Amino acid sequence: MLLRVGTRRSPLALAQTNFVIGLIKQIDPRIEFEIKSIATVADKDRVSEFHQFGMIGVFTSEHEEQLLCGEVDFVVHSLKDLPTSLRDGLALAAVPKREDPRDVLCGATLEGLRQGARVGTGSLRRRAQIMSLRPDVTVVPIRGNVGPRLAKIEGEDGLDAVILAQAGLSRLGLGEATTELLDPHVFPYAVGQGALGIEARVEDKHIMEVLQAIECRQTRAEVDAEREMMHALGAGCSLPVGACSNWKDDRLVLQAQITSLDGQERVVAIEDEPGENAKQLGLAAAETLKLCGGEKILHTSYREFCSHFKMLQS
Known part of the structure; x- marks a missing residue:
């Protein structure tokens, strides 16, 4: 049996794809794989900030097609990139x-971090959260793969630090680059961060069965809760919504946070x-956030987001 696997072209995406292939081969070593790398709109445009592309499907639309x-x-x-609503006929198979999220x-x-430190990130959520904790720093928008981002520290860009995901560093064997793991109760991570989402056609029953064999039930529950919260808020992955999932015996605890783009609320x-x-x-969780004023913060963030997007289109 030959399975054709779609992925982005970045070193991290390929590492993640090979990881999934390894999991499947452990279950059925007879399956063969062909990796087909697909360039997304965000891969082709290496200049614009992530949020300027639009809110949904920056890294996934071409793959779904x-x-x-x-x-x-x-x-x-990377599950954090996958919209909470999938196209008809497609499913989050596993x-x-x-x-580590x-x-x-x-x-x-x-x-x-020194007063006025320059901190690099391409994420509006991370920008909002670091400004909430350290309003004195200057946030610098950065793009690119993990290696080039790390190279911006004390390089010609003069950054004091960059914010990245531990999962990506670990998958690339770059865990030693971590200076501090940020407490997710204070600095909640992106919805789905650290998890991989495998998308397939609903009609391909046999392939769905193969993929479901590598599912982790605990992880699935965590990301289902986080993604349902995001969907109920009507927020795309570009807006400043963070999450932290933990288990207390058989109960799942979800801490969710909305932060204004300036970090003030x-x-x-x-x-x-x-x-x-x-x-x-x-x-x-979504309902509680709305009752606490989170919806107003999201609406303000969305307006600011749209103004960035309109500037790109003008």
Whole structure:
């Protein structure tokens, strides 16, 4: 059996794809794989900031098109990039065990950052959260793969630190670059961060069965709760919504946070449910955030987001 796998072309995307292939081969070594790399709109444009592309599908639209036209059999995504609503005929077939989802500082610690330090990130959420904790720093927008981002520390760009995901560093064997793991209760990570999402066609029952064999039930419950919360808020992955999922015995605890883009306001919700009620948990967290004023913060963030997007189009 030959399976064609869609992925982005970055070193991290290829590492993640080979990881998934390895999991499947452990179950059925007879399966062969062909990797088909697909360039997304964000891969082709290496200049614009991430949020300027639009809110949905920056790294996934081309892959879904390849799936729907039968060019590939499944696609491996960083789950944080995958929209909460998939195209008709496609499904989130499997979510393997999650890597460490925390954000990290590379180059300095949070307390060790000098006054006025230049901190690099391409994420509006990370920008909002670092400004909430350290309003004195200057946030510098950066793009590119993990290696080039790390090279900006004390390079010609003169950055004091960059904020990255520990999962990506670990998958690339660059864990030693981490200076500080950020406490997710204070600096919540992106919805789905650290998890991989494998997308396939619903009609391909056999392929769906193969993929579901590598699913981690605990991770699936976590990301189902986080994604349901994001969906209920109507927020895309570009807006400043963070999450932190933990287990207390068989109960899943979801802490969710919305932060204004200037870091001046934030609201937090903490809810828990049995693991099998993950989606209800996400809905409850979203409702609490709305009641606490989170919807107003998101609307303001969205307007600012749209103004950036309109500037790009003008």
